[in-house]
Amino acid sequence: MASNKDRAAKVRHSGRGLCTTCYVRAKRRDELIDYERVSRPAVEVFEDTRRLAGECLTHAQIATRMGMTLAAYERAIYRHKAKERAA
Numbered sequence: 025m026a027s028n029k030d031r032a033a034k035v036r037h038s039g040r041g042l043c044t045t046c047y048v049r050a051k052r053r054d055e056l057i058d059y060e061r062v063s064r065p066a067v068e069v070f071e072d073t074r075r076l077a078g079e080c081l082t083h084a085q086i087a088t089r090m091g092m093t094l095a096a097y098e099r100a101i102y103r104h105k106a107k108e109r110a111a
Contacts, residue, residue, distance in 0.1 A: 064090070066104035069097065 042050065069090065076086050087097035 063096070064092070064100065066100045066107070069100035070104040073101065 069092075072090055073086055076089065081089070083097060084094050087094045090097065092100075
């Protein structure tokens with residue numbers, strides 16, 4: 025039988041790639057900001073895209089410049105546009 029501690033360590037915090045235990049500890053100590061993000065917010069991706077749009081780059085080239093895969097880039101743009109439509 026697994027304890028709560030064992031179960032918590034297997035659940036990853038999606039924003040920073042931390043397990044639940046490490047996430048809670050970092051949050052309690054106000055150290056969460058020191059951990060690098062795993063994903064970029066859609067708003068940041070969209071703003072960077074607008075900035076790079078003047079250079080006549082393809083989506084694949086923009087994604088490469090941002091250090092993202094093309095699929096991750098397209099998902100972020102889709103999420104941003106979906107939020108705009110909902111608003």
